Amino acid sequence: MPDGATPVLDVKNLKTVFATRSGEVHAVNSVSFDLRPGELLGVVGESGSGKSVTMMSLLGLLPSPPAEVRSGTVMLGGRDILKIGAEELRNVRGREVGFVFQDPMTSLNPVFTVGFQLCEPLRKHLGMSKAQARNRAVELLELVGIPDARRRLGDYPHQFSGGMRQRVMIAIALACDPKVLIADEPTTALDVTIQAQILELVKELRQKLGMAIIWITHDLGVIAGIADRVMVMYGGQVAEHGPVREVFANPAHPYTRALLQTMPKMHGARDAKLRVIEGQPPMLTRQPAACPFTARCAHAFDRCGRENPARRDIGHAHDVACHWDHTTADPLTAAEAPA
Amino acid sequence: MTETPQTDRRKLVEVRDLKMHFPILGGILRRQVGAVKAVDGISFDIFEGETLGVVGESGCGKSTAGRAVLRLYEATAGSIRIDGEDIATLPAEVLRKKRPAMQMVFQDPQASLNPRMTVAGIIGEPLDEHTNWDRKKKLARIYELMDAVGLNRDFANRYPHAFSGGQRQRIGIARALALNPRFIVCDEPIAALDVSIQAQVVNLLEELQDQFGLTYMFISHDLSMVRHIADRVAVMYLGKIVELAPVSRLYDYPLHPYTEALLSAVPEPDPSLERRKDRIVLKGDVPSPANPPKGCNFCTRCPKVMDICHQLDPETVEAVPGHFVACHLVSHPQTAGRTGGAEAEHNQMKTQQGEVA
Numbered sequence: 244m245p246d247g248a249t250p251v252l253d254v255k256n257l258k259t260v261f262a263t264r265s266g267e268v269h270a271v272n273s274v275s276f277d278l279r280p281g282e283l284l285g286v287v288g289e290s291g292s293g294k295s296v297t298m299m300s301l302l303g304l305l306p307s308p309p310a311e312v313r314s315g316t317v318m319l320g321g322r323d324i325l326k327i328g329a330e331e332l333r334n335v336r337g338r339e340v341g342f343v344f345q346d347p348m349t350s351l352n353p354v355f356t357v358g359f360q361l362c363e364p365l366r367k368h369l370g371m372s373k374a375q376a377r378n379r380a381v382e383l384l385e386l387v388g389i390p391d392a393r394r395r396l397g398d399y400p401h402q403f404s405g406g407m408r409q410r411v412m413i414a415i416a417l418a419c420d421p422k423v424l425i426a427d428e429p430t431t432a433l434d435v436t437i438q439a440q441i442l443e444l445v446k447e448l449r450q451k452l453g454m455a456i457i458w459i460t461h462d463l464g465v466i467a468g469i470a471d472r473v474m475v476m477y478g479g480q481v482a483e484h485g486p487v488r489e490v491f492a493n494p495a496h497p498y499t500r501a502l503l504q505t506m507p508k509m510h511g512a513r514d515a516k517l518r519v520i521e522g523q524p525p526m527l528t529r530q531p532a533a534c535p536f537t538a539r540c541a542h543a544f545d546r547c548g549r550e551n552p553a554r555r556d557i558g559h560a561h562d563v564a565c566h567w568d569h570t571t572a573d574p575l576t577a578a579e580a581p582a
Numbered sequence: 583m584t585e586t587p588q589t590d591r592r593k594l595v596e597v598r599d600l601k602m603h604f605p606i607l608g609g610i611l612r613r614q615v616g617a618v619k620a621v622d623g624i625s626f627d628i629f630e631g632e633t634l635g636v637v638g639e640s641g642c643g644k645s646t647a648g649r650a651v652l653r654l655y656e657a658t659a660g661s662i663r664i665d666g667e668d669i670a671t672l673p674a675e676v677l678r679k680k681r682p683a684m685q686m687v688f689q690d691p692q693a694s695l696n697p698r699m700t701v702a703g704i705i706g707e708p709l710d711e712h713t714n715w716d717r718k719k720k721l722a723r724i725y726e727l728m729d730a731v732g733l734n735r736d737f738a739n740r741y742p743h744a745f746s747g748g749q750r751q752r753i754g755i756a757r758a759l760a761l762n763p764r765f766i767v768c769d770e771p772i773a774a775l776d777v778s779i780q781a782q783v784v785n786l787l788e789e790l791q792d793q794f795g796l797t798y799m800f801i802s803h804d805l806s807m808v809r810h811i812a813d814r815v816a817v818m819y820l821g822k823i824v825e826l827a828p829v830s831r832l833y834d835y836p837l838h839p840y841t842e843a844l845l846s847a848v849p850e851p852d853p854s855l856e857r858r859k860d861r862i863v864l865k866g867d868v869p870s871p872a873n874p875p876k877g878c879n880f881c882t883r884c885p886k887v888m889d890i891c892h893q894l895d896p897e898t899v900e901a902v903p904g905h906f907v908a909c910h911l912v913s914h915p916q917t918a919g920r921t922g923g924a925e926a927e928h929n930q931m932k933t934q935q936g937e938v939a
């Protein structure tokens with residue numbers, strides 16, 4: 244992984260709120276991260292942790308109202324894409340950043356052929372002629388491993404299986420050769436054997452095309468297999484972030500540690516009982532002055548209820564937002580870890 | 583079953599050659615032109631007090647099997663003996679009297695709870711149907727059940743929408759427990775829940791099993807969770823059970839190539855293990871159950887396919903006591919040397935995963 248290379252995407256202090264009847268929901272709260280050329284950043288979290296909303300906010304994909312991107316900068320290709328106009332942003336989407344959504348059935352249009360949907364970005368963004376676009380579409384389908392590609396251009400989405408549809412979605416996202424690919428739970432709706440196929444495909448495509456990928460999932464196993472770095476989100480914030488081996492070997496945040504322990508293993512002795520994380524994920528209806536994990540945390544102390552911890556560096560390019568020191572199992576004072 | 587003491591145990595559920603075919607109607611006269619063979623001849627036993635895990639991919643017929651076992655569908659063929667009585671042929675009125683002993687927990691707690699009924703109403707409905715208790719006695723039972731599944735009694739008059747996914751699943755479990763059942767079919771009870779909540783629900787199911795001596799048929803696509811909860815596991819593919827064995831045997835010594843591939847496809851939360859793993863990636867998709875291939879159902883994707891697999895459907899054999907498998911590799915080991923060479927090669931896509939960095 245090229246450390247120190249200029250990031251292709253640099254997000255700082257992103258805040259997104261939703262206006263609801265019961266007040267504002269702080270779905271994304273001061274999230275910062277970067278994405279370096281050619282790397283795969285895994286984003287893990289439960290539903291409601293803000294992982295999808297973060298990515299949708301970057302590209303202005305959230306309906307406003309109720310959503311509002313309140314602050315932050317998103318640097319892509321030397322400019323802040325939160326500040327550019329709608330027309331320019333449309334060029335960013337699809338051309339500079341490709342997006343693959345979770346459910347390939349609802350994200351493909353059922354009344355147009357796959358060929359039409361593949362050619363659309365090529366003609367709109369790259370100004371290709373019909374024939375050029377068709378040839379490129381065949382190439383793309385072959386690239387993602389769809390047999391008999393030329394004939395299948397005329398098929399409709401319902402004529403493809405779930406795994407094949409997800410391959411089509413990936414082909415569309417790759418159509419304009421984007422620098423960044425954002426994949427939002429792309430294998431969650433698929434069976435494990437089909438998921439294994441898609442994961443192999445993505446590894447292959449990375450080697451061939453060298454683009455940077457953000458992979459959103461709730462499955463730590465998937466992250467372990469494909470990511471270079473991992474960012475764990477909880478309650479709209481980044482709880483922990485670092486190189487994947489480092490985070491799995493030395494998880495520092497009580498949430499990450501608990502999450503790894505609650506997962507049953509495929510090898511070795513069976514646990515008599517699964518470890519659980521008690522309680523429920525937090526409601527984010529008010530600006531949290533406390534750490535969002537306090538109520539469920541095994542190591543919480545008085546400071547956690549008063550101050551939301553800032554991310555602190557713990558070495559090996561690994562950082563954590565927590566007042567508790569996982570190495571000594573001691574609470575940290577304000578002097579040791581400023582909030 | 584030498585290594586397990588289960589032979590001494592009583593069989594609570596005995597399913598023999600169960601078939602569940604759904605008709606495909608076509609033409610203007612809506613005549614039957616074919617059948618979706620969702621479950622196509624499965625046999626298994628569930629011993630009293632044990633958990634039988636049923637795993638497989640979507641469309642393999644595991645949920646249909648679960649529903650057919652409780653006779654929520656009228657089975658096409660086969661017998662289902664629960665506690666010695668064949669419920670597949672019981673008349674409706676007699677079956678109704680048997681219902682309290684066999685219950686179900688559904689996948690989606692959002693869809694399986696009536697949004698217009700209070701929690702007390704939902705949990706108490708089986709009592710309304712099957713007992714003639716007075717209100718006070720029913721309410722006492724409802725509170726008892728809410729305590730058992732870890733729901734606060736004060737919430738008895740709330741509606742399902744006021745609860746989170748995990749709590750809703752607790753309501754569904756309390757309802758299933760209301761009539762003191764002996765056998766519960768759990769159909770993907772944790773699939774709709776977040777990872778941190780799944781463990782809570784699985785622990786609850788295990789506690790209740792110990793407390794009330796329940797027998798579970800636990801249907802799931804989550805292989806690691808099934809490894810945790812099940813005593814024995816059945817693997818289904820395209821309407822058939824391809825392998826059935828005690829949990830440790832199945833996970834450590836799978837005999838069927840499909841089980842092998844399925845187990846190797848599960849990603850593990852350990853980067854060093856994940857990237858060294860010799861993963862078997864199956865090619866292609868599951869064939870349609872309306873038009874299964876000739877011979878073995880798995881022959882179109884099997885990495886170890888032989889010529890015989892295209893002609894004959896393999897018999898289920900007991901390879902090791904308690905370990906059942908339906909594969910020609912096991913039942914005809916003498917032909918195993920003569921594999922279909924090129925085709926097996928084609929179906930196989932083993933990848934030695936190096937570092938992708």
